[in-house]
């Protein structure tokens with residue numbers, strides 16, 4: 001699966017071949033992972049490691065190779081009917097004699113592997129057929145704009161890119177309708193092709209609309225006690241004690257040459273990552289409350305959504321290149337897990353990533369990268385991120401050893417899988433999500449009694465460490481066998497793997513349970529088992545939900561870090577200070593958002609009209625302009641709007657005149673917000689603070705300038721479906737449509753003349769009022785229309 005087939009290699013990699021294998025190279029802000037090009041000794045070491053892995057961690061689980069490459073990845077196996085043997089010495093780097101191998105029986109006893117009476121775990125080398133033919137690739141994944149509705153479902157044609165979190169997002173209208181736009185409106189046909197872009201894209205989108213109703217169950221990974229994908233095969237117990245499948249031998253041989261960037265163990269080919277099926281995934285799951293909400297969590301507020309990096313279409317290394325800046329992909333700390341994702345910086349709780357991208361497939365092909373998607377409580381399809389060209393960086397996130405160890409919680413939202421931090425993540429920490437019991441069992445994380453133990457972490461990547469890890473485990477296991485742990489006064493277990501120093505025999509006893517794979521502490525709620533009571537205790541927080549309570553206001557949460565953060569509200573502590581404007585706040589996430597005001601950074605872009613925002617919530621509200629969604633309704637007068645703030649402001653109207661606190665001293669205009677009065681005053685002062693640096697156009701309003709800038713960018717995202725004419729703004733399109741519909745809603749009350757635009761009526765009224773606001777500064781002649789003045793200037797005064 002992770003074999004690096006030359007065709008798949010990223011072009012960037014070759015030009016930076018000097019960058020060492022696993023190190024993230026910075027290619028102008030794009031993190032990429034150069035291919036691992038193992039040296040012969042490297043390969044040998046890895047193979048040695050792999051052999052040991054096979055010996056000590058192979059499990060009686062359905063181990064099938066995902067693809068021929070993957071078999072090749074482990075490709076130094078020479079499987080034969082007689083034995084599994086390596087192409088290179090196994091005893092050099094590892095320090096174990098290759099002919100003295102050990103296994104553990106179901107009671108964790110160490111016995112020589114070649115003892116025919118020992119029930120051995122097996123390594124199956126069976127290659128699955130070419131998976132790629134089963135996988136339906138949607139090449140447009142990257143193009144798919146937001147707001148897609150999954151209608152569907154010919155799974156074969158659907159790429160799961162439901163960015164519906166985004167698409168349900170929120171604000172800032174960017175609309176205007178003033179005279180300022182006369183000129184804008186006139187401009188046409190320029191860069192027309194560009195302006196059609198988004199429209200064309202939109203029509204290409206696959207609609208994936210979640211439509212189910214009702215709350216969903218908590219999104220913990222599902223507990224399935226029985227591995228579903230055990231695949232019995234014709235197996236033989238070979239000389240060394242391994243069970244192998246004869247029919248795999250051929251494929252393994254043919255693929256020997258394939259190089260792989262990482263040697264993932266055979267358990268790579270596991271079940272789907274699997275959540276608790278949900279009836280309705282329109283609710284947003286809050287990992288801190290362990291509850292779901294329609295919209296943002298009322299206690300913890302919105303998620304901080306980190307978008308994938310944009311990647312040009314057709315990038316074969318799309319998955320790597322979508323990695324956000326603060327994360328990196330490198331060798332996992334988890335034993336044998338290959339690559340993983342690490343945070344370079346401290347991450348707060350409530351950071352949301354997603355959706356998990358990949359190809360929609362109708363069935364789990366056991367690629368090791370599949371998430372099961374549910375629809376109305378039933379398994380619907382899988383998102384398979386095996387293909388790096390169609391997936392995103394989330395494919396690299398490994399499985400936490402226990403549910404309690406995860407720092408990301410996975411949940412399904414509107415047809416997509418999202419990962420969210422639900423507790424702070426330290427710089428350098430690996431991001432881990434729990435894949436579900438079924439998968440965890442296949443990975444050997446949840447151990448059945450007859451499985452061998454496996455270490456939790458390896459403090460490094462080299463095989464030297466691996467060697468000592470292995471030796472250490474071997475020693476420990478022998479120790480367990482030979483000595484009675486109750487009586488032992490052994491104090492230390494080297495710490496390479498377990499980092500555990502035992503100071504008394506009871507600690508050692510507890511510690512030894514880890515090696516023995518005993519999991520004595522069972523959670524009564526979810527039946528997850530742990531080998532230490534402290535781990536169970538930590539785990540229980542997931543179920544007890546909110547053990548940390550604020551004594552001042554009663555706020556409760558499940559992580560001490562969040563309570564600490566919360567307490568700053570009461571203490572007034574605002575450690576984050578902006579050096580530019582003096583703004584101070586108590587949370588770094590808010591500070592980060594604030595700083596964007598000064599840096600001009602606008603990471604949230606509307607894929608429909610290109611409008612950019614510095615806050616996710618603003619994009620969320622904005623998107624509703626395109627969808628027409630107005631979820632906020634005034635119960636008194638029926639007024640509807642697309643964001644909560646507007647409704648709140650609107651409600652002040654009903655609260656009575658007293659609410660209209662701000663009054664214009666010039667014209668008596670009243671409003672309920674000082675900022676509106678300030679803006680209004682520009683009508684009287686003529687102040688136009690927003691200036692276009694390209695053409696000098698200036699405006700009283702910032703959003704007018706924003707819309708104006710579309711002229712320079714050539715953005716005409718609003719297209720008339722009747723005549724193809726495209727506009728910079730939706731209002732212009734709305735007005736234009738009246739040409740086709742014949743609608744003329746503006747009527748002159750003096751002469752009955754009707755107009756399709758209010759501006760036209762306004763101009764017309766000057767005929768009746770005699771108003772002539774446009775005066776020639778040369779001869780004093782007055783006009784009731786600006787274009788008449790312009791014409792006059794051209795004809796009479798032009799020199």
Ligand SMILES: C[S@@+](CC[C@H](N)C(=O)[O-])C[C@H]1O[C@@H](n2cnc3c(N)ncnc32)[C@H](O)[C@@H]1O
Pocket residue numbers: 002262264265267268269270332334335336337338339340367368369370395396397398399400401443445
């Ligand atoms: C979604 S991929 C994760 C990325 C993968 N590590 C890689 O290098 O591409 C899932 C695969 O990673 C490996 N993996 C993930 N979590 C693991 C763990 N806790 N222990 C061992 N292997 C793990 C398994 O091979 C699994 O099939």
